[in-house]
Every structure is written in structure tokens, then in C-alpha cells.
Amino acid sequence: MRASRLVTLLLLLQNRGRMTAEQLAEELEVSVRTVYRDVQALGAAGIPLYGDAGHAGGYRLVDGYRTRLTGLTADEAQAAFLAALPGAAAELGLGEALATARLKLRAALPAELREHAGRIQERFLLDAPGWYGDPDDTPHLAAVAEAVWARRAVLLRYRRWRAPEEIERRVEPYGLVLKAGRWYLVADGPTGIRTYRIDQIVGLHGLDDGFAVPHGFDLGAYWAGYLADFRARLHTGEALVRLTPEGARRLGVARAGDGWTEARVPIESVDHAHGEFLRLGTDVVVLAPAELRDRIAATVRTLAARYAEDPSADGTSGRVG
Template sequence: MKSSRLVSILLLLQTRGRMTAAQLADELEVSVRTVYRDVEALNAAGVPLYGDAGHAGGYRLLDGYRTRLTGLTTGETEALFLAGAPGPAAELGLGAVLAAAQLKVRAALPPELRAHADRISGRFHLDAPGWYAAADDTPHLSAVADAVWNSRVLHVLYRRWAEPTDVQRRLEPYGLVLKAGRWYVVAGPGPRTFRVDQILELTATGEEFSRPGDFDLAAYWAAYQRDFHQRLYRGEAFVRLAPGVRLPRAVDGPTDEHGWTLARVPVESVEHAHGEFLRLGTDIEVLEPVELREKIARTVAELAARYGGAAEDSGD
């Protein structure tokens, strides 16, 4: 563990420049005292690392010093090659760049790690989009990605679900997110989230904007998803589920003597839950809300009447 930590300190200072002992300790999840000992060990090994005292001080490497040591473990190598998703990279116009980068990394690996990388490439393939969803047409994706990278303002004609559907928007694109095969751009002011495939027209401008220094794309997206689900599932249904049946997001309760499980299920609306629960046929019984139970009962009665009449006609 210590050798891995020494490599991490070296690489952190190489990529980030000056860092304090406290910053290194936070990054590596160790004590400041441990960082002091590790720095002494690096100095003893001949690494040109020195510290500056004072408010703006910290540790840094001698100017121009670079190490070719990567310190990659077997697991880190496998994760690196798993992370290289060729489909999204190609959509962003980076397919050839990704292939070249992986080739260079693979060539730099020792033989045993190269073998693990080859096993990953041969045994795992990442394909994000769902089976029953057609691929989104995103002709403006590369232009959006370029604006994200260069902090350039975009003027777009955007199609939304509410009236008026087609609206003009000025976007300051902070980042791109790929979710379930669909691209989203997070843009200011706000920030707000837009589907890239709903951009009908796009004009790239030479106007630059300043991306907020404290903006964290991953943290924003996590909060956005939590808020989305809270707004989406505003109701709740109380149901009985047949043995072995489980529903996403359901909170299971006790099981009765027949093996049926009582559960509370978040739902979008009575109409949406009506269609979703009918898919389960006789494996579910809705107890509450009464409005949903009665709506399903009416549908079942209509189906019984329709198909019962068909059966009688065929019998004649």
C-alpha cells in the first residue's frame, strides 16, 4: 500500500503542481503525518521534491521533472480499458483518437498487464442504448461538444414538450452527459439540462463565457436525477404482489400466508400506473388508491366482456 501511495503522491504533484500536505492527505485519505513520512521517503529515493513554507506554500516537483512511472495495477488497467466506450467516443468525433490512445497505453504496459487489457477488450463490450429505443439523431452533437470544450456561447432553436414547443435559447454549455444512450448538455444560465437530439438548429458564436469555477458536472447530474425522480413519482400505490414478483422502487412489506407480498410503489400518476400494473395481469392486486383500483377493475370488466363475447361467438 505504501509503494502505491508514493506513486500517487508523485503523480498528483506531476499533474496538479504545488499541493499542501493537507491537500495530499485529503486526496489520499490518510493523515498529514503519513504524508510527511511519504515525502521523506520520496526524498530519500532521489525524487526532486521540495516544500515551500508559508500561506502559499506546499510540495512540488523540480521544474521539468517528469516520471514515466504509471503505477497501474491489474484492476486499474482493466478499469481503464473498460472505460473506453468506442460508441460515445465516435459520436463525439473522437473514435480514432480513443483507438490511438488505447494503442499507446497498451504498448507502454508490461506484458502481464497487457494480457489483462486484451482479456478485457475480448470479453466485455459496452453498449449503452436500450433494445427498444431507436438511436437518437444528434447532428449537432459535435458542435455542442466543441462549444463545451472551448467555452463558446451557442444560439439554438430547441424543441420542448410544453407550448410553445419550438423556442430560441442562448446556451453557455458547461458539459455533456450520456445517459442511457441519450446525450444531454448542461448549460447556463441556471444551469439547466437540454437534450441534444432536440436541438433543431444551432449557431456557433465566437462569444466566450466563463464557466463557474465551482461547477461540478457529476455532482450537478446526481442532484438533477434525484430531483427528477422526486418530481416524477409524486404518488404512491399500495399493492399485493404474487410470489416471486418484484417491482422497481417498491418498498416491500410483510408476506401473507399465501406468499403474496404487500408493497408500496411510487407512481407517476393513476393513468401511468394503470397501464404499468395491467402488464402484470393476475400477479398484482391494487389495494390503494381507490381511484386506481376502480379504474383497473373497469378495464378488466370491459376486457372480460369483450373476450367473453368472442368466446361465445366462436362456440356457436
């Protein structure tokens, strides 16, 4: 552990120039006294660094010195591919490896490219999950990731929406996908290659059985096909609607002018469309199918009747608590 910390300290000085003991201690998550000892150890090993006293002082490497310790370990190389998603790397247990990989990559760059990379990191941030979704509870994610790395089969207990609601299967995990902040496992099992939500895994036992991914299998291509099939199954019907300019904008429908626009839009089901169109309020009028139009009309009548009632008629005062 100390050897890794010494390399990180050296790379920090190489990338950032002069740093105080307090700054190094904060970056390395150790005490200032530990930093002093580490600096002495690097000096004893022949690393040309020195310290400046005073308010603007700190440790720095001799001008022109560059370490050649920039090779990536296996974990760091894996983490480098998740550099745009630090949260995902941390969930997979690669947070520390990602930080070290970034330092090594920056250290290997020429000075002008290091400066450019620094500006990118300062000015752009990717935050993939949506606004309103709570983080998934994924206690088995690390174990699944380990099985994916090692190409080892697992026995999982999985909760699904149809009966039987809980199943147990031996599967061979091919890969992990992070979609809109949610983790999915792509694995081969008794019913072929399937997709499993990691937060629905309620139990997992690693097996010693190794496996080989079939020749030609491509995780990206599989996922693209899975999404296309999902969308095809999702929108099995359509509705004929009239939209205000605002309604057309919210649904992403091309407007036919400054007034109302008539359009056919795909829907998943009457139940789902009922809720989605109600969110548009007075910006939409459903013309067909008749079942959907009647459902929305009935809901509107119920809402109108409830809002016409005296809010104090049930004896409540409207106070909270």
C-alpha cells in the same frame, strides 16, 4: 494523415508482434500496396523492422525494439476517457482518436500488463443503451461537443413538451452527459443552469462569445442533484397493492412470505401507474387509491368483453396482409 498512419502501423507491430500486409491493410483501412509503401518508408527512416516470406510470414520489429512515440494528442487524451464507450466516442467524432490512444496506451505498458489489458478487452464489453430504445437522432451532437470543448456559447432552437413547444435561447454549454444511450447538454442560459436533450435540438448556431464556467461547478455533482430532483418530482404519490411472489419480485418489493404481500409503492401519477400495474397482470391487486383501482377495474372489464366477442364477428378472417 500519412504520418499518423505510419505511427499507427508502428504501434500495431509493437503491440501485436508479427502481422501480414493483409492484416495491416485491414486495420489501417488502406490497400496492401499502401502498406508496402509505408513499410518501406519506416525502414528508410531507420525503424528496425523486417519481413518474413511464406505462409506464416509477415512484418515484425526487431526483438527488443520499442518506440517512444507514445505521447497522446489532445483528441486522443479526450478519447481515452471514453474508452469504455466506443460508440459514444464515435458519435463525438473521436472514434479514430480512441483507436490510436488505445494503441499508444498499450505500447506504453510493460509486457505483462499489455497481456492483461488484452484479456480484459477480449472478455468484457460495456453496452450502455437499453434493449428497446431506438438510437436518438442527434445531428447537432458534434457541434455541441465542439462548443463544450471550446467554451463557446451557442444559439439553439429547442423543442419541448409544453407551450411554446419551440424556443430559441443563447446558452453556455458546460458539459455533455450520456445517460442510458441518450445525450444531454448541461448549459447555463437566461433561466439558469438547465438540462437539454440533444435529440430535441432542432437548430444550432455557434457564437464567438467565450465564457468561463463558474468556480466550483462540478458536472458530476450537478447531474447527481438533477437526478435526485427528477426522482423526487417523478414519484409524487403512492399506491397500496397486494402482490403475488412473482409480482413482488418484478416490483422489487420485499416478500412477507410465500403468499400474497401487501405493500405501499411510489407512483408517478394515476395515468402512469395504470399502465405499469396492468403489465403485472394477475400478479397485482390495487387496493388504493380508489381512482386507480377503478381505472384498472374498468380496463379489465373492457378487455374481458372484447375477448368474449367472436373474433370473426366484424367480418375479418384474421389474415395479415
